[in-house]
Amino acid sequence: MKYLGPLAKDNPVLVQVLGVCSALAVTAQLKPAVVMALSVTVVCALSNLIISLMRSTIPPRIRIIVQLLVVSTLVIVVDQFLQAYLYEVSKMLSVFVGLIITNCIIMGRLEAFALSHGPLPSLIDGVMNGLGYGLVLVVVGTFRELFGTGTLWNFPVLPHSFYEAGYMNNGLMILPPMALILVGSLIWILNSAKKSVK
Amino acid sequence: MKTFSNKYIFVYVSVLVLVVAVLLTAVSLGLKPRQEANRKAEKAAQILRAAGYHDVDGSEAVALFEQVAQRASGDGERETYHIRCADGENGLVVYVNGKGLWGAIWGYVVLAEDLNTVKGIVFSHKSETPGLGANITEEKFSSAFVGKKLYDEKGNFVSVRVLKAGQGSDVPDVHRVDAISGATLTSKGVDAMLMESLPEVIAKLKTVNKK
Amino acid sequence: MNGLFDIFVRSVFIDNMVFAYFLGMCSYLAVSKSVKTAFGLGVAVSFVLAVTVPVNYLIDKYLLKEGALAWLNESWGALDLSFLSLIVFIAVIAGIVQLLEMVIERFSPALYQALGIFLPLIAVNCAILGGSLFMQEKNFPTVAHSFSYALGSGLGWLLAIVAFAAIRERLRYSDIPKPLQGNGIAYIITGLLGLGFMAFLGI
Numbered sequence: 015m016k017y018l019g020p021l022a023k024d025n026p027v028l029v030q031v032l033g034v035c036s037a038l039a040v041t042a043q044l045k046p047a048v049v050m051a052l053s054v055t056v057v058c059a060l061s062n063l064i065i066s067l068m069r070s071t072i073p074p075r076i077r078i079i080v081q082l083l084v085v086s087t088l089v090i091v092v093d094q095f096l097q098a099y100l101y102e103v104s105k106m107l108s109v110f111v112g113l114i115i116t117n118c119i120i121m122g123r124l125e126a127f128a129l130s131h132g133p134l135p136s137l138i139d140g141v142m143n144g145l146g147y148g149l150v151l152v153v154v155g156t157f158r159e160l161f162g163t164g165t166l167w168n169f170p171v172l173p174h175s176f177y178e179a180g181y182m183n184n185g186l187m188i189l190p191p192m193a194l195i196l197v198g199s200l201i202w203i204l205n206s207a208k209k210s211v212k
Numbered sequence: 213m214k215t216f217s218n219k220y221i222f223v224y225v226s227v228l229v230l231v232v233a234v235l236l237t238a239v240s241l242g243l244k245p246r247q248e249a250n251r252k253a254e255k256a257a258q259i260l261r262a263a264g265y266h267d268v269d270g271s272e273a274v275a276l277f278e279q280v281a282q283r284a285s286g287d288g289e290r291e292t293y294h295i296r297c298a299d300g301e302n303g304l305v306v307y308v309n310g311k312g313l314w315g316a317i318w319g320y321v322v323l324a325e326d327l328n329t330v331k332g333i334v335f336s337h338k339s340e341t342p343g344l345g346a347n348i349t350e351e352k353f354s355s356a357f358v359g360k361k362l363y364d365e366k367g368n369f370v371s372v373r374v375l376k377a378g379q380g381s382d383v384p385d386v387h388r389v390d391a392i393s394g395a396t397l398t399s400k401g402v403d404a405m406l407m408e409s410l411p412e413v414i415a416k417l418k419t420v421n422k423k
Numbered sequence: 424m425n426g427l428f429d430i431f432v433r434s435v436f437i438d439n440m441v442f443a444y445f446l447g448m449c450s451y452l453a454v455s456k457s458v459k460t461a462f463g464l465g466v467a468v469s470f471v472l473a474v475t476v477p478v479n480y481l482i483d484k485y486l487l488k489e490g491a492l493a494w495l496n497e498s499w500g501a502l503d504l505s506f507l508s509l510i511v512f513i514a515v516i517a518g519i520v521q522l523l524e525m526v527i528e529r530f531s532p533a534l535y536q537a538l539g540i541f542l543p544l545i546a547v548n549c550a551i552l553g554g555s556l557f558m559q560e561k562n563f564p565t566v567a568h569s570f571s572y573a574l575g576s577g578l579g580w581l582l583a584i585v586a587f588a589a590i591r592e593r594l595r596y597s598d599i600p601k602p603l604q605g606n607g608i609a610y611i612i613t614g615l616l617g618l619g620f621m622a623f624l625g626i
Contacts, residue, residue, distance in 0.1 A: 038448075039444050072224075073220065074216075075216075075221065076221055079517070080225075080228065082513060083232060083510070086509050087235065087510065089509060090507075091235075091239050094239050094243045094247075094506060095239075095243065097243070097250070098243040099246070101250040101251075108560060109557060109560055112556050113446070113549050113552060113556065115513055116549040117549070118449045188344065189617075189618070189621060190444070190445070190617060191614040191616075191617030191620075192614065194610045194611065194613045194614035194617060195610065195614035198603075198606075198610030199611070202600075202602050202603045232510070236506060236510075239506075315561075338560075
């Protein structure tokens with residue numbers, strides 16, 4: 015249970031306000047959101063693991079540079095793999111894969127956790143933070159695609175009778191600002207829930 | 213906390229950079245053939261779709277493309293092709309590109325041998341709004357172009373205009389398709405792209421044909 | 424569409440870093456408590472963008488792009504180092520920020536007082552790396568184009584953060600539901616501001 019915090023209570027995006035940058039732009043549809051979530055999880059977990067393994071050898075003076083080097087290497091590897099095996103999605107993600115480097119979650123976890131913990135807890139911490147971040151992306155992506163285009167994962171899910179009854183896709187959902195408003199609402203819900211638990 | 217000498221730091225960074233460089237080069241070289249195959253397959257599948265072959269993907273598309281298409285002129289993206297369309301007739305594939313609302317848009321137009329009738333068309337885009345401008349890639353939009361003419365009876369270039377219903381009522385049906393509602397600027401982009409790219413490419417094709 | 428001025432206007436209003444691409448959100452949310460600091464950070468971001476993007480443009484054009492090395496040696500023309508661009512860009516940005524900090528401190532203590540504290544923050548600001556990456560994707564024909572793009576993006580960012588900070592200063596006096604206070608309302612305001620900016624799309 016100790017490690018589950020980042021999924022909800024300490025969610026990096028919703029509570030710690032880390033790493034909102036860049037990534038919300040890929041949530042207009044579910045598929046790129048999921049791929050982005052997985053990429054961030056992989057980078058976050060592996061960089062945590064590597065830095066944790068190297069932690070006693072890294073000279074403190076240059077640790078930020080070493081961290082940047084490790085993270086950007088991992089990001090490039092992920093990017094290359096996406097281009098080779100998930101070409102369609104990699105086109106949708108375009109520069110946002112590269113921007114994982116400056117995602118504050120990753121650098122933040124390296125500084126706050128991996129530098130002072132062993133490899134296994136670091137790995138788990140990385141996975142959990144990546145997933146907590148991914149969860150937000152996926153929830154936002156689901157809402158935006160479902161209400162914006164009436165599809166999920168590109169399959170139409172809303173029955174035709176809806177449209178015949180006068181239902182219209184909400185084009186507003188697809189526009190970038192809606193992602194922010196959705197995240198704001200998620201924070202609202204989470205905060206309300208937290209208070210009632212207490 | 214341990215202290216580290218300057219020499220240690222220097223060696224440490226050098227080794228790290230070396231490891232990273234070797235790793236990245238290996239990954240990049242190892243995956244390159246696959247990435248290039250992807251790009252090639254995507255282009256082939258797009259052109260085939262414009263020519264009326266549906267549901268071919270990946271290596272199949274590349275194989276079929278090599279069978280039915282033959283390079284006519286140009287190089288790189290600007291290449292034009294002779295192609296045997298799905299209906300058995302011959303056509304010419306030309307590449308067009310322009311700007312949409314957010315970024316680049318491009319497409320392949322299959323022209324009949326008279327270099328006037330549109331036999332098929334596909335569009336692609338970098339980052340148009342999903343569900344709105346991005347719908348230019350869909351069959352529903354592109355199929356409206358089939359059978360439209362680029363030149364009027366007198367031989368003047370009018371292009372196939374992308375216009376809203378009621379707009380430009382002097383443009384006859386054979387030269388127009390309906391714009392996507394809610395995606396005015398992307399539609400305008402498509403309109404401008406065809407208007408600007410086609411005359412030049414066709415002029416070039418005509419000189420090649422004369423030779 | 425290809426004029427320098429068009430690129431500039433477009434990157435300020437339409438392709439706005441914050442509202443259209445969510446870039447630089449971390450510092451955007453953290454440093455927008457007062458208009459004055461927001462303005463300082465905004466100027467610093469514009470400044471660094473305007474320096475790093477053209478530099479990265481040159482590096483990309485003459486060192487990294489496919490065939491870019493041909494000017495050194497014919498046989499190197501086939502080399503494509505673009506997979507290294509991420510790592511090179513971030514290194515260049517970190518280096519330039521460091522350099523700027525030293526130069527400003529040396530020559531203009533007043534400016535250093537104003538911008539100094541923001542500079543270290545900027546090296547890991549996604550708006551800066553984003554600027555370079557979008558520049559690479561947009562394939563500008565000359566350095567001047569990339570400069571005008573960088574300047575526009577920076578000013579767009581400045582505009583966004585100052586507008587947001589101004590609203591936030593007022594917000595202190597308004598009655599917001601408890602669970603929504605703080606970050607919740609901040610996101611929603613950004614979204615609404617973004618909707619306002621969408622009006623520029625028609626330009």
